[in-house]
Amino acid sequence: MESMSDKTRTPSRRGFAAMDPERRREIARRGGASVPSEKRSFAQDRDLAANAGRKGGAASRGGGRRPASQS
Numbered sequence: 001m002e003s004m005s006d007k008t009r010t011p012s013r014r015g016f017a018a019m020d021p022e023r024r025r026e027i028a029r030r031g032g033a034s035v036p037s038e039k040r041s042f043a044q045d046r047d048l049a050a051n052a053g054r055k056g057g058a059a060s061r062g063g064g065r066r067p068a069s070q071s
Helices: 021-030 046-059
Strands: none
Touching: none
């Protein structure tokens, strides 16, 4: 009877990992090409993108940088 440590498990390759590298590059090249430029609001408005990044950073683990204490 074999124990679990004797068996070598290889993870199944699914999604991008199973694809041909050339096919992955082709998909990556397309990036956001299907979205019209007028719909890419972050590309149009730097301040909007910066504020969204700050909001996301504040919502994630620990809220990002904390202001220095005023002692």
